[in-house]
Amino acid sequence: MGINGKSYIVGIYEHPCRAALDKTLPQLHAEIAKGALADAGLSKDDVDAYFCAGDAPGLGPINMIEYMGLNNVRHMDSTETGGSSYIVHVNHAAQAIAAGHCNVALITLAGRPVADAKEGKPVRYYNQQAPDFPFEMPYGPNVTNMYAMCAMRHMYEYGTTSEQLAWIKVAASHHAQYNEHARLRDVVTVEDVVNSPMIADPLHRLDCCVITDGGGGIVMVSPEVAKSLKRTRVKVLGAGEAPKHLAAGQVDLTYSGARWSGPKAFAEAGVTTADIKYASIYDSFTITVLETLEDLGFCKKGEGGKFVSDGNLISGVGKLPFNTDGGGLCNNHPGNRGGMTKVLEAVRQVRGEAHPKVQVRNCDIALAHGTGGLLGSRMGSATVILGNEDA
Amino acid sequence: MSTEQKNKINLVANSESKPYWEGAAKGQLLIRTCNACGKAHYYPRTICPHCFSEDTAFVEASGNGVIYSYSVTRQAKPPYVIAYVTLDEGVSMLTNIVDCEIDKISIGQKVKVKFNEAEDGYALPVFTSA
Numbered sequence: 001m002g003i004n005g006k007s008y009i010v011g012i013y014e015h016p017c018r019a020a021l022d023k024t025l026p027q028l029h030a031e032i033a034k035g036a037l038a039d040a041g042l043s044k045d046d047v048d049a050y051f052c053a054g055d056a057p058g059l060g061p062i063n064m065i066e067y068m069g070l071n072n073v074r075h076m077d078s079t080e081t082g083g084s085s086y087i088v089h090v091n092h093a094a095q096a097i098a099a100g101h102c103n104v105a106l107i108t109l110a111g112r113p114v115a116d117a118k119e120g121k122p123v124r125y126y127n128q129q130a131p132d133f134p135f136e137m138p139y140g141p142n143v144t145n146m147y148a149m150c151a152m153r154h155m156y157e158y159g160t161t162s163e164q165l166a167w168i169k170v171a172a173s174h175h176a177q178y179n180e181h182a183r184l185r186d187v188v189t190v191e192d193v194v195n196s197p198m199i200a201d202p203l204h205r206l207d208c209c210v211i212t213d214g215g216g217g218i219v220m221v222s223p224e225v226a227k228s229l230k231r232t233r234v235k236v237l238g239a240g241e242a243p244k245h246l247a248a249g250q251v252d253l254t255y256s257g258a259r260w261s262g263p264k265a266f267a268e269a270g271v272t273t274a275d276i277k278y279a280s281i282y283d284s285f286t287i288t289v290l291e292t293l294e295d296l297g298f299c300k301k302g303e304g305g306k307f308v309s310d311g312n313l314i315s316g317v318g319k320l321p322f323n324t325d326g327g328g329l330c331n332n333h334p335g336n337r338g339g340m341t342k343v344l345e346a347v348r349q350v351r352g353e354a355h356p357k358v359q360v361r362n363c364d365i366a367l368a369h370g371t372g373g374l375l376g377s378r379m380g381s382a383t384v385i386l387g388n389e390d391a
Numbered sequence: 392m393s394t395e396q397k398n399k400i401n402l403v404a405n406s407e408s409k410p411y412w413e414g415a416a417k418g419q420l421l422i423r424t425c426n427a428c429g430k431a432h433y434y435p436r437t438i439c440p441h442c443f444s445e446d447t448a449f450v451e452a453s454g455n456g457v458i459y460s461y462s463v464t465r466q467a468k469p470p471y472v473i474a475y476v477t478l479d480e481g482v483s484m485l486t487n488i489v490d491c492e493i494d495k496i497s498i499g500q501k502v503k504v505k506f507n508e509a510e511d512g513y514a515l516p517v518f519t520s521a
Contacts, residue, residue, distance in 0.1 A: 134403035135434035136485045138515050140464065145473045148462035156498045200462045248440040249433035249482030251475050253460055
């Protein structure tokens with residue numbers, strides 16, 4: 001049973017805060033739920049399915065359902081694939097709605113790494129019982145150097161340059177200038193990026209995403225419920241999810257799990273890369289975008305550097321407008337998890353509600369892709385393709 | 392406890408990892424291979440990730456390999472080099488490159504294992520120029 005056309009996104013919300021010193025984590029989830037339901041024109045009592053990931057405190061859905069008073073939930077999912085979780089949730093919610101398990105699904109993400117750091121709380125926690133932990137943690141892997149090794153190898157195999165990677169940040173910054181909530185709103189140049197401090201070779205500070213608090217939410221419903229609402233509905237056309245890892249030591253850092261999640265999503269949606277008017281691409285780092293675009297088939301493997309150059313990702317300038325909210329690189333990467341905001345901006349584009357300066361004309365079909373975990377070791381990749389009513 | 396001992400790295404030694412650290416302490420880089428399918432894997436597991444056989448064992452690797460990729464963590468004091476090294480036996484492992492001029496490290500460079508002392512009499516395999 002496929003999901004094409006069997007569910008709609010009818011409500012979204014992106015928390016405007018970027019530092020949440022005065023808010024608790026559950027409070028952020030609830031504010032987001034309230035915002036997304038208000039956008040849809042639904043109430044909390046309409047919600048019969050709830051989705052959250054590892055950012056939700058306690059036992060995830062159990063604690064959050066209680067805290068928010070969601071009294072009619074009959075379907076729960078706390079799939080955790082890191083930052084891509086929320087795109088997986090869209091897929092799972094679409095499947096659950098298509099199967100008749102629920103009619104109104106709520107997905108929330110919230111995080112406060114900025115506030116946690118100020119309060120001296122540990123920002124990240126990684127379980128010692130993870131099987132890789134004993135053999136990897138002694139060597140000092142961190143988020144940046146694990147992505148950096150992918151960039152280093154991609155440069156070695158394909159001649160990709162720091163200047164080409166920089167174009168990805170440049171494009172994001174062009175979009176972020178119009179987003180009043182963006183963490184970074186200054187337009188930057190290729191020179192600004194390559195002259196920013198080296199964090200982990202070959203990634204500079206401006207190759208990295210922002211760290212922000214806040215979060216976002218999505219409301220998905222059955223076609224029957226969607227038709228009863230006034231809000232412009234966005235159809236879920238197809239989705240794919242895939243793990244990718246170190247393959248027992250056969251390491252290849254030049255591609256991501258998008259190589260497998262992408263084709264599944266395209267096949268289910270019945271579209272090709274040529275049909276995609278707008279793409280939200282997970283941008284924890286510039287290299288994440290470059291490898292993902294290749295893996296999704298927007299260009300050949302190894303040609304990502306050329307593809308992203310010269311403003312090709314800038315709305316109104318290039319062939320593939322991406323991350324028109326400013327993305328994780330400039331706007332928001334709440335809780336160090338960027339998958340949610342990828343869906344939100346894709347929904348705005350299909351609705352025609354992105355900022356007028358970055359809105360893509362006739363955006364009937366859009367794609368959102370997430371990369372959770374580490375591009376340099378193990379990750380969960382997820383792709384969703386959305387369309388308007390006629391798509 | 393002396394300062395020197397305090398600075399030694401504390402490794403997670405469980406039933407699957409302890410023999411690996413003990414081997415390292417004896418100057419051996421161990422990789423796990425499967426007697427059923429004949430393939431090596433990394434990191435070591437009891438059940439073979441290739442064929443799911445339980446007939447796996449540690450064998451000593453040559454300790455030679457090449458750098459598959461690396462990065463210098465510049466903000467650390469002092470900066471350190473993280474890398475994947477592909478061993479001559481065909482598997483790649485996460486490690487550090489040490490005792491090298493950082494700016495002369497390159498992908499494809501030949502490296503050999505050395506062992507850094509760790510807590511509890513264990514040792515950690517790292518790599519240096521061959």
